Amino acid sequence: MGDAPQLPGLRGHAYAARSSFRQPARLITREGGEGLWVDIQNDERAVLGSAHLSELRIDPPLGSAPRKVTFPDGAVFETNDHGAIEALTGRTRGSVLHHYEGFKPRLFGVVAICLAAAWVLWRYGLDIMASIAIVFTPPAVIEQIDAGSMQTIDFTMAAPSQLSDAQKADVEKVYRRLVRSLPQDVQNKHSFDLLFRDVPGMGPNAFALPGGTMVMTDAFVKEFPEPDVMAGVLGHEIGHVAEQHGLKRLYRSLSTYILIAFLAGDVGPILEDIVLEGNVLLSLSFSRAQESAADEYGLALSNEAGFDPAGLKVFFEKLSEKYGDQQPAQWTSTHPSSAARVKAIDAFIDGL
Amino acid sequence: MRASLPTGAKPFDFTGTAKEWFGIWIVNLLLSIVTLGIYSAWAKVRSKKYFYNHTYIEGRNFDYHATGKQILIGRLIVIAALIVFQVITAALPILGLLLLLGLLFIFPWLIIRSMIFNARMSSFSNVRFGFVGTVGQAFLTFIVYPILTALTLYTTFPILDRAIKRFSIDNHKLGQARFNMEVGLGPFYKAFFVAIAWVLVVGVIGAVVTGFNFAEFADAMDNADRAPAQAMKVMSLFYLLFFVAFLPAVFLYQALIRNAVYNNTTLEGGHRFASNVTAPKLLWLAVSNTVVVVFTLLLMLPWAQVRMARYLAAHTGFIPGGSMDDFVTQQQEAGGAFGDAYTDLEGIDIGLPI
Numbered sequence: 001m002g003d004a005p006q007l008p009g010l011r012g013h014a015y016a017a018r019s020s021f022r023q024p025a026r027l028i029t030r031e032g033g034e035g036l037w038v039d040i041q042n043d044e045r046a047v048l049g050s051a052h053l054s055e056l057r058i059d060p061p062l063g064s065a066p067r068k069v070t071f072p073d074g075a076v077f078e079t080n081d082h083g084a085i086e087a088l089t090g091r092t093r094g095s096v097l098h099h100y101e102g103f104k105p106r107l108f109g110v111v112a113i114c115l116a117a118a119w120v121l122w123r124y125g126l127d128i129m130a131s132i133a134i135v136f137t138p139p140a141v142i143e144q145i146d147a148g149s150m151q152t153i154d155f156t157m158a159a160p161s162q163l164s165d166a167q168k169a170d171v172e173k174v175y176r177r178l179v180r181s182l183p184q185d186v187q188n189k190h191s192f193d194l195l196f197r198d199v200p201g202m203g204p205n206a207f208a209l210p211g212g213t214m215v216m217t218d219a220f221v222k223e224f225p226e227p228d229v230m231a232g233v234l235g236h237e238i239g240h241v242a243e244q245h246g247l248k249r250l251y252r253s254l255s256t257y258i259l260i261a262f263l264a265g266d267v268g269p270i271l272e273d274i275v276l277e278g279n280v281l282l283s284l285s286f287s288r289a290q291e292s293a294a295d296e297y298g299l300a301l302s303n304e305a306g307f308d309p310a311g312l313k314v315f316f317e318k319l320s321e322k323y324g325d326q327q328p329a330q331w332t333s334t335h336p337s338s339a340a341r342v343k344a345i346d347a348f349i350d351g352l
Numbered sequence: 353m354r355a356s357l358p359t360g361a362k363p364f365d366f367t368g369t370a371k372e373w374f375g376i377w378i379v380n381l382l383l384s385i386v387t388l389g390i391y392s393a394w395a396k397v398r399s400k401k402y403f404y405n406h407t408y409i410e411g412r413n414f415d416y417h418a419t420g421k422q423i424l425i426g427r428l429i430v431i432a433a434l435i436v437f438q439v440i441t442a443a444l445p446i447l448g449l450l451l452l453l454g455l456l457f458i459f460p461w462l463i464i465r466s467m468i469f470n471a472r473m474s475s476f477s478n479v480r481f482g483f484v485g486t487v488g489q490a491f492l493t494f495i496v497y498p499i500l501t502a503l504t505l506y507t508t509f510p511i512l513d514r515a516i517k518r519f520s521i522d523n524h525k526l527g528q529a530r531f532n533m534e535v536g537l538g539p540f541y542k543a544f545f546v547a548i549a550w551v552l553v554v555g556v557i558g559a560v561v562t563g564f565n566f567a568e569f570a571d572a573m574d575n576a577d578r579a580p581a582q583a584m585k586v587m588s589l590f591y592l593l594f595f596v597a598f599l600p601a602v603f604l605y606q607a608l609i610r611n612a613v614y615n616n617t618t619l620e621g622g623h624r625f626a627s628n629v630t631a632p633k634l635l636w637l638a639v640s641n642t643v644v645v646v647f648t649l650l651l652m653l654p655w656a657q658v659r660m661a662r663y664l665a666a667h668t669g670f671i672p673g674g675s676m677d678d679f680v681t682q683q684q685e686a687g688g689a690f691g692d693a694y695t696d697l698e699g700i701d702i703g704l705p706i
Contacts, residue, residue, distance in 0.1 A: 020479040022412060022477060062376070062401055063368065063376060063402055063405075063406065064372060065401075065402065065413070068415070097379065101372075102375055103374060107375055107378060111651065113382060114385065117382060118385055125388060141443055145442045145443050147443070148441075148442055148448075149442070259388075259389050274642075275650075
């Protein structure tokens with residue numbers, strides 16, 4: 001622009017309405033009616049656009065990118081004279097944002113707040129979001145989730161139970177005693193059905209579905225017929241249901257996935273894998289926390305119902321005996337190690 | 353691979369800086385977190401606009417025109433659909449399977465909507481881009497061809513890759529001018545074989561040098577419980593070989609294909625493009641970027657992005673058929689696809705690696 005004639009006004013380039021021809025131009029302001037009129041004039045003094053200041057769309061500042069002013073008829077003026085545009089618009093919301101984006105020591109503060117906010121969001125925010133989502137989930141849908149899951153389980157891995165009616169009745173008796181000890185509102189909220197299945201791939205196990213359906217494997221009833229042990233494990237699973245761990249986990253993983261997808265943007269192929277893997281590892285600690293919480297709930301419940309809370313301990317001790325020290329490292333696991341859980345149970349019993 | 357762009361090529365120029373982009377990025381991130389992700393729609397616009405605005409050819413830059421509100425609406429639609437789908441799959445598995453089948457047909461439609469949106473929201477020198485692909489084409493390219501490719505055990509992968517590139521490029525317009533890619537299968541198969549040759553040669557040499565073999569690997573994996581140290585050793589050796597043999601092969605392929613595609617793409621009116629990226633440099637950038645970003649807990653991500661954008665821009669060129677002003681004047685006369693209001697478009701934007 002060095003050898004351009006020195007004319008008054010704000011220098012830049014312009015496109016006339018519906019044109020892509022880029023020409024040197026000036027932005028000129030003059031008093032007109034209420035407030036300022038703005039004209040674009042090219043070097044031949046032809047007016048390419050004209051409008052009231054309030055009708056202009058001025059793109060907010062973004063780094064050192066040229067500022068762009070769009071007129072109502074589509075004419076566009078761009079300039080690198082950031083100061084002059086800011087003088088024209090005054091302080092806007094966009095300029096506040098731009099101000100805080102500046103690479104100044106203050107940005108360290110933004111980084112720190114950002115890390116803290118990310119941690120708070122991960123630690124508390126996601127749980128709050130999940131709880132809100134749970135409130136809005138109709139009970140019919142949750143029941144249907146249970147029914148759907150049972151269909152899938154029956155289709156893929158489970159066979160009908162081989163247990164005798166007497167064996168089933170024994171378990172049912174323990175289970176109902178536990179359920180009756182629950183607070184009335186919790187009892188009403190969930191179905192608490194008890195189902196028996198022969199699941200060879202699962203070993204001695206019991207699991208609960210989000211709506212309250214409880215499934216016990218034949219192997220469990222055969223290996224642990226003692227009512228105290230049964231009460232310990234069932235109490236643990238009731239804990240998962242009462243504290244809605246299943247739904248929380250479902251919503252949590254859904255919302256983390258969406259958040260990561262939106263926040264991270266395109267971080268590139270290798271990094272994306274690292275971020276997602278990191279999230280999986282972090283959510284494992286969440287799962288371990290749920291298991292510990294369910295242990296505690298189950299212990300309190302079986303104690304309340306008149307069972308010996310040490311029953312759960314027997315279960316873990318027998319498991320460790322059978323499977324030895326094949327347990328993977330704690331941080332790669334969805335469950336805390338049996339040793340850690342036994343220790344927590346001892347602490348609970350001591351506290352009674 | 354030529355060392356420099358052909359004469360007459362105007363190189364792309366990326367003028368963004370890591371410092372500036374870092375400030376924008378971190379503020380975007382903070383606002384997105386405290387608004388539980390809602391602001392991320394506006395953040396996306398700001399990010400995209402930053403990279404577009406700072407990319408120049410001959411003093412003219414690109415621009416991105418979408419608003420945060422459009423992106424937010426598009427995302428809400430996608431999330432709502434996702435939630436409904438998730439709930440239905442969990443509650444009624446059989447209906448879920450049917451829906452999955454329906455998704456095969458919805459997916460091409462989403463791709464088209466997203467490409468139309470992105471094209472129309474982008475402009476160069478005040479000329480908007482456009483996209484004219486049809487759902488039928490997308491269905492063939494993204495559903496039928498991949499299935500056929502899988503049936504040939506991926507020996508026809510270069511054909512699929514060319515079809516995807518062709519779908520994307522040939523359907524784009526700048527103003528009224530169509531893009532056109534004329535690449536034979538030769539360059540695609542050449543890149544494919546070069547990449548496979550790398551994997552084989554480096555893999556065999558690596559296996560000989562390190563004494564790695566699959567029988568030992570399988571054996572160690574089966575006995576991971578009893579001899580974890582041995583399993584660890586074999587496992588890390590496996591990963592090392594994987595990185596040395598596969599990662600460079602991927603970048604080799606990408607660099608060759610990028611050059612072949614750009615060097616054979618034209619824009620109606622006698623304009624051409626050029627690219628001369630090299631695989632070693634791409635690989636170096638990607639690996640060093642990843643290492644730096646991981647060790648700075650993602651904080652150097654903006655630096656890495658700017659570094660990559662600079663390299664790609666500097667090695668991409670536009671060869672105008674006439675003068676730059678002639679080109680844009682033609683667009684002016686053609687009219688039609690200029691900056692009209694596209695605010696009724698929903699901002700569905702599913703990232704496609706094209």
